[in-house]
Amino acid sequence: MLPVASALPFSQALMAAPDSPRGALAREIEKGRDADIARLREWIALPSIAAENRNMREGAQYMAGLARDAGFTGVEVIATDGHPGVFGVMDNGAPTTLGLYFMYDVKQFDPAEWSSPPLEGRIVDKPGWGSALVGRGAINQKGPEATLLAGLHAMRRAGIRPPVNLVLLAEGEEEIGSPHFRQLATHARVLPALKKCAGIFIPACWQGPDGEVSINLGAKGVVELELVASGKAWGRGPTGDIHSSNKASVDSPVWRLVQALQTLVTPDGNTAAIDGWFENVRPLTAREKELIAISAASSDEAKVKQMMGVTHWIDDLPFEQAIERQASQPTVNIEGLVAGYTGPGGKTILPGKAVAKLDLRLVPNQTRAEAERKLRAHLDAHGFPDVEMNVSGGYDPTEVSENARLIKAQEKAYAAMGVKANLYPRLAGSWPGSTFTAPPVSIPATQFGIGHGSGAHAPDEYFVIDSTNPKVAGMSGAALGFVELIYQLAAT
Structure with a gap:
């Protein structure tokens, strides 16, 4: 050895x-x-x-x-x-x-x-x-x-x-x-x-x-995708960028996307609210909970927080419950938002298009195919059939x-x-x-x-x-x- x-x-x-x-x-x-x-x-x-x-x-x-x-x-x-x-x-x-x-x-x-x-x-x-x-x-x-x-x-x-x-x-x-x-x-x-x-x-x-x-x-599975709201697909709002003074009379694709995103999670953004999202999620087994408890007891919470650059867990949960969520919960994460002008100063425009880059983390017994299907159905059912869903890749949990x-x-x-x-x-x-x-x-x-x-x-x-x-x-x-x-x- x-x-x-x-x-x-x-x-x-x-x-x-x-x-x-x-x-x-x-x-x-x-x-x-x-x-x-x-x-x-x-x-x-x-x-x-x-x-x-x-x-x-x-x-x-x-x-x-x-x-x-x-x-x-x-x-x-x-x-x-x-x-x-x-x-x-x-x-x-x-x-x-x-x-x-x-x-x-x-x-x-x-x-x-x-x-x-x-x-x-x-x-x-x-x-x-x-x-x-x-x-x-x-x-x-x-x-x-x-x-x-x-x-x-x-x-x-x-x-x-x-x-x-x-x-x-x-x-x-x-x-x-x-x-x-x-x-x-x-x-x-x-x-x-x-x-x-x-x-x-x-x-x-x-x-x-x-x-x-x-x-x-x-390991958790993942789906990587973009959600896109545009005046062209929506049939409302501008098809390209126009002067922001027109917001008084013209719909905004950016706000359209924001409203669609808000339906995907609870108000605090911490739990997925996509229709049917949890119906196949397998709860942690007794053995898995035991392993998490052992891991929490043998880890230094302060050092973990310092390495991550955070000071609080979701809902100020105790350490063991926080890492239990990390292992057991599927997530809906916004990894990027792109719309309109993002350079120095202002540009006073009403953008014709907005894009959100998302990753969805999956746990047993979810599948990538199920996640994609349910997200599309959720957007349609909540009145956002025009919001495009472009999936770039992903795979099931392991x-x-x-x-x-x-x-x-x-x-x-x-x-x-x-x-x-x-x-x-x-x-x-x-x-x-x-x-x-x-x-x-x-x-x-x-x-x-x-x-x-x-x-x-x-x-x-x-x-x-x-x-x-x-x-x-x-x-x-x-x-x-x-x-x-x-x-x-x-x-x-």
Whole structure:
């Protein structure tokens, strides 16, 4: 097992047993540290943004190159009806096969909002954490993925064959709701390889300030969409922008959209009010409530609030009830509103069009198809048939048994590293794990990793390279953490 001395930073603790296979790998990871950081910085400098159709072909080719360099064979870029994906295998002659899910796309960014250039990968000091690399994709998801690749590079240099076979599947549309990912997973060459896997995971580096991690037994589903109100579709109001003095006699598509949005939630905006929205929602089980209570008791509420930048939970709920809502409740969230003039000063116009960007988070036993159908029916029934609904992507919720082999291997890996890990019902965020857990693939799917980063989708997104917190791994420790999981799965 990987030796970790709790009083030492991970970078030192990894060297505690230099004669063991893990010790040899730790030395190789340290030797390759500069190259691993350079690889991550170069990857961040090439942003693939599906929403903007930016560098998608280049991003897929770069991902394919990363896979080949790490030892994957038969690597190919696979076309879909949208943006391409990447597939590769690593046959190590092992009886067990593990799947790796990667995404090579990132969210949009505005450089003016960043304190460090978003494509430069500059390393800065993060008080309380250590030195961190700042850039778009640093934690979501290129940093963790590059760290896993660093572990594979170290194994190759050390002449150590991984004790499991690996299957890699990477997509470029995760940040727009993975609209074509099922095409990749069910491709004639991909599906047979995936079905051999004992499970699949997405690399993550989400340690909290006390070194804690969650083993998520699922994730919420999501629907990403736009609602559009326009004078043209409504038949009222202007078809384009006109002078605001005309509001005295002309209807406003912007207010039309606001009124439609108000029907989707309760007056405080905290609970979905879409007709029939909760009829298939599965209540938390007794076991899930038990896991939440354990997680709440072992977490520092003040630190959680500080990391999120909040001072209150909904309705001033106690911490346990707040995170119970996070795990159990479907949500209707406005992620952006666009209408009329938004520059400096005023422009006194009556806009002819307004757009709301929404994401709907889903819990078991909701489905994406049900959510889309009910939202459309709700808008129509409440007198808004003209409000357009443009869905860009989404997928169902994910559930995994706590007795799954991959989950047990994660528990053993974290324990071997001295990392406090709590089982948790489901990730409040979303990823297309349901593509794997549902037929025809039907394998467990989850996240795994030590290390730390934050700021996903936000300015100044970062990933810790050298940790000053003795309970949190830096990049080298996180790389060895992924190797530990591989060994634990082989032995489970």
